[in-house]
Amino acid sequence: xxxxxxxxxxxxxxxxxxxxxxxxxxxxxxxxxxxxxxxxxxxxxxxxxxxxxxxxxxxxxxxxxxxxxxxxxxxxxxxxxxxxxxxxxxxxxxxxxxxxxxxxxxxxxxxxxxxxxxxxxxxxxxxxxxxxxxxxxxxxxxxxxxxx
Numbered sequence: 001x002x003x004x005x006x007x008x009x010x011x012x013x014x015x016x017x018x019x020x021x022x023x024x025x026x027x028x029x030x031x032x033x034x035x036x037x038x039x040x041x042x043x044x045x046x047x048x049x050x051x052x053x054x055x056x057x058x059x060x061x062x063x064x065x066x067x068x069x070x071x072x073x074x075x076x077x078x079x080x081x082x083x084x085x086x087x088x089x090x091x092x093x094x095x096x097x098x099x100x101x102x103x104x105x106x107x108x109x110x111x112x113x114x115x116x117x118x119x120x121x122x123x124x125x126x127x128x129x130x131x132x133x134x135x136x137x138x139x140x141x142x143x144x145x146x147x148x
Contacts (some may be wrong), residue, residue: 023048024043025108027107028042028046034101040058050066050068054087065142080132084117093120094119097119104117
């Protein structure tokens with residue numbers, strides 16, 4: 001019993017260490033499929049400037065890709081989220097209309113985090129943030145990961 005408790009306590013400590021040493025997610029953008037040829041992908045940007053992309057459908061990059069951004073690029077994008085008062089947006093923008101892709105946009109400033117669903121009717125400020133993230137995705141030099 002003592003050996004089991006020691007192993008359990010050690011595993012708990014290791015989990016805390018690995019969590020605190022990982023860089024936290026700062027921004028993400030997910031686009032879902034529609035009935036047509038809408039691009040579907042996940043994009044994640046971390047505090048250590050690591051960027052990850054998972055192309056699912058109708059994107060030039062299919063599968064898993066990685067890149068890095070400069071601190072200046074990261075800070076500029078964070079500044080855009082702060083200027084837009086991201087945390088004041090509604091949690092979702094939706095209307096009963098079929099066949100539109102959904103965009104999920106996420107932001108964490110380290111003490112607060114929020115994810116917004118944009119299906120239809122989002123304000124122009126939110127749409128502009130989505131475009132800023134998409135522009136960054138296009139600017140980066142991507143490398144396929146070994147999981148491709």
